[in-house]
Each structure stands twice: as structure tokens, then as C-alpha cells.
Amino acid sequence: MDQLKEDLKKQIIEQLNLEDIQVSEIADDALLFNDEGLGLDSIDALELIVLLEKFHGIQVTKPEEGKEAFMSINTMADYITRRKAEQAV
Template identity: 45%
Template sequence: MPDSLAVRLKQLVVSTLKLDDLRPEDIPDDEPLFGSPKFGLDSIDALELVVQIEKEFGVKIGSSEESRKALASIATLAAYIRSQKPGA
């Protein structure tokens, strides 16, 4: 059974970053979001994602080091959100 938080995060990534040529189900949970030629995301994309995640989930992603770790993949992002908001 798919992780509902991971599914929601994939939808958020696609819609926030307007990745029209990518479907949420095409994003593997453990594939790097940044530095991967598949997604082509950059630091501006990271900032947009952080803002949207903070708005959507009410979690604060502090330093750039913290955001780099949290945004490594869908799986790490889901784990980060769960650590900040138990029950998410």
C-alpha cells in the first residue's frame, strides 16, 4: 500500500514546481530530487518547495543544511515531516 504522505508530497512537488511533463507516480520515493538530471531542480525550486511545505504541513525547515537533508528525496521529506509533526 502506498504511503499517503509520500503520494501527497509527490503531488505537491509536481504542482508547486509546475513539472507538467512528470506525473507524481513517476517519482520514486528514494530518488534524489536535486542533482538528478531526471528532475533538473535547482535552489530556486528548493526554496519554492520549502515555502509550500511549511504552508501545507505547518512544519518549519530551518537552515540550508536542514533543508538539504530533508529535501534529499520524497522518503527523507516524508520522514522529516513525520519527525516534526507526529501523526502526519
């Protein structure tokens, strides 16, 4: 799980061009879309959907699904783990 969170942080920095941010600066529970967190916007949210497909093979068909999943690194990791488990069944 911790490895997944580290990977996610790296992928987010790369996919969203957050060049001035280091992996260590992103807390697991920081709110990604809050200005005190990463301050992401609506296009970033869509780019996270691309990220999930590209790096994790998970398709999100409705952007609303992403809303709760993308609150923080913790929720993203939980979401990926759950979807992977579903795919395995």
C-alpha cells in the same frame, strides 16, 4: 506514510510547476536534485521550504536544514513525520 509520499509528489509537481511529470514517474528514493532524478535547483529547494509551511505547517528557518531533508521523497516524508512528532510533544 504512503499517503504522505503520494501527497508530497502531487504537492511538489504543483508547487514547482513540473507540468510534464506524473506522480507515478517520481520514485520514492530518486534524488530530487540530481539530473537523473527531478533535476531541481536552488530556487526549487527554497520553494520546497514554502511547500512544507503551506501544506504541512512546518517552518524551516535555515535553508541548510532543508538540504538533507530534501534528498528524496523518502527523506522528506521522514522529516515531516519527525517534525510533526516534535510539534506534538
